[in-house]
Amino acid sequence: xxxxxxxxxxxxxxxxxxxxxxxxxxxxxxxxxxxxxxxxxxxxxxxxxxxxxxxxxxxxxxxxxxxxxxxxxxxxxxxxxxxxxxxxxxxxxxxxxxxxxxxxxxxxxx
Numbered sequence: 001x002x003x004x005x006x007x008x009x010x011x012x013x014x015x016x017x018x019x020x021x022x023x024x025x026x027x028x029x030x031x032x033x034x035x036x037x038x039x040x041x042x043x044x045x046x047x048x049x050x051x052x053x054x055x056x057x058x059x060x061x062x063x064x065x066x067x068x069x070x071x072x073x074x075x076x077x078x079x080x081x082x083x084x085x086x087x088x089x090x091x092x093x094x095x096x097x098x099x100x101x102x103x104x105x106x107x108x109x110x
Contacts, residue, residue: 016040018037018038018040018041019038019039019040019079020035020036020037020038020039020079020080020088020092021035021036021039021076021077021078021079021080021092021095022034022035022036022076022077022078022080022092022095022096022099023035023036023039023042023043023074023075023076023077023108024074024075024077024099024103024105024108025046025060025072025073025074025075025108026072026073026075027060027063027064027067027071027072027073028063028067028071030059030060030063030106031103031104031105031106032057032059032060032105032106032107032108033077033096033099033100033103033105033106033107033108034046034096034107034108034109035092035093035095035096035109039076039079042074043074046074046108047069047072047074050064050069050072051069053065056109057106057107057108057109059106060106060108077099078095078099080092080095
């Protein structure tokens with residue numbers, strides 16, 4: 001790959017806007033729903049915490065320890081967009097409650 005192309009790709013990556021939204025983590029019949037200010041990086045963050053045996057959600061950590069990484073999936077449920085940053089926080093809270101009720105799910109980041 002040419003240097004100019006590499007630099008363009010790096011610049012584009014750095015300029016990418018974080019996408020807030022709602023995500024789900026599934027393992028067997030268990031579902032956990034959470035909010036994120038950056039959906040693209042959220043799975044990596046959760047998986048790291050689980051691998052290090054340090055996730056705040058003890059039920060999710062226990063399932064990870066019992067069944068391993070292969071039993072888990074990460075899914076983006078909804079992306080949130082609004083021009084007003086203060087509205088994003090309210091929308092995330094509202095949509096999190098909606099999805100947890102809809103999926104009868106636990107809270108992923110408690």
